[in-house]
Amino acid sequence: MSREVVRAALRQAHAALEALLADxxxxxxxxxxxxxxxxxxxxxxxxxxxxxxxxMCDAMHFAEELTGRYRDDRxxxxxxxxxxxxxxxxxxxxxGYEQVFARYVQAHGRSGDVLLAITTSGTSKNVVAAAxxxxxxxxxxxxxxxxxxxxxxxxxxxxxxxxxGKYADRVQELHIKVIHILIELVERKLAPGNYEEA
Numbered sequence: 001m002s003r004e005v006v007r008a009a010l011r012q013a014h015a016a017l018e019a020l021l022a023d024x025x026x027x028x029x030x031x032x033x034x035x036x037x038x039x040x041x042x043x044x045x046x047x048x049x050x051x052x053x054x055x056m057c058d059a060m061h062f063a064e065e066l067t068g069r070y071r072d073d074r075x076x077x078x079x080x081x082x083x084x085x086x087x088x089x090x091x092x093x094x095x096g097y098e099q100v101f102a103r104y105v106q107a108h109g110r111s112g113d114v115l116l117a118i119t120t121s122g123t124s125k126n127v128v129a130a131a132x133x134x135x136x137x138x139x140x141x142x143x144x145x146x147x148x149x150x151x152x153x154x155x156x157x158x159x160x161x162x163x164x165g166k167y168a169d170r171v172q173e174l175h176i177k178v179i180h181i182l183i184e185l186v187e188r189k190l191a192p193g194n195y196e197e198a
Contacts, residue, residue, distance in 0.1 A: 016170050017177070019163040026160060030178055033142045034185025040114045040140070041077045041190060048109065048139075050082040050101040054172050058144075059118055062179045068162030070183050074191035080108075101130035111138030116127055117173065118175065119143075122150025122161075127142040131155040133164075138171045144178060146171030 020026060023086060033049035047066065059081040064132075066079035082104045091103045105115060115134040119127040122145040131141045131152060143156035146164050153159040160178055164171030188195050 012170060013167065013173055016124065016164050016174055018160070020174055020177075023163065028160075029158050029160050030181055033160060034182050035114045035189070036140060036142065037114060037152040037182060038186045038189035039091060040112065041186065042045075042111060045110070045112045045114065046078040046080065046108070047114045047116065048080055048082055048105060049116040049118065050104075050127055052124055052126065054168070055118040055120060055124075055127075055175070056081070058172065059116065059177060061176070062116060062183070065183050066186070070180075071179055072186060072191075072194040077186065077190070079192045082090055090127045098129055101126050102133040105130050105137065105139065109134055109137045109139040112178070114142060115139050116142050116144060117152055117156070119152050120146040120164075120175075121141060122147045122152045124152075126162050128155065145160070146175075150155055 002041045017167060022118035047063075049062050050056070051059045054085060060083050063079040063081040066077040066143050068076065087104060088100045091100045095103060109115070115130060117127050117131045122143070128151045130145070132155060134141050143152045143159040145152050145159065145161055146168065148159075148161050153161065162171055162178065164174055
């Protein structure tokens with residue numbers, strides 16, 4: 001019985017990945033997002049990322065792979081996840097949890113920067129508020145979500161919608177794949193030597 005559960009889960013994940021592979025519009029959006037991130041770093045801009053729960057973990061993973069190392073050595077890139085506990089608790093206490101990401105964007109965001117806004121539902125109020133604040137400041141918004149035609153996709157300059165199905169776990173599994181591809185696209189532009197054939 002449990003073996004069949006394992007197989008069923010892997011089949012669902014496989015079907016979701018195949019659906020994304022077949023979606024040419026989404027593949028183009030991933031490509032556009034990678035180009036925007038690379039151009040932002042070249043211009044001296046910064047990239048911020050945010051999300052709740054597992055999406056916060058994805059936001060943190062995205063930022064640390066850019067500031068640290070993904071595959072091979074290269075300079076660090078200016079990326080920050082909005083995940084500082086003291087900031088989150090301060091703003092949550094003083095302004096409400098809905099403002100925890102928007103307040104950070106207001107403090108740090110500058111025109112030409114990028115916000116990677118991650119919400120599997122596309123409706124997380126604090127992520128949507130951050131995207132609204134970003135748009136006010138001229139910060140570009142890349143949305144990473146699991147549903148089309150949501151508040152976050154309406155605010156995004158580039159919306160990447162992964163077809164994960166009914167539950168957030170399948171969506172998040174595709175999100176981490178997209179995040180890794182975005183980082184690779186940035187590196188291929190800014191550190192092409194890391195991808196030269198041996």
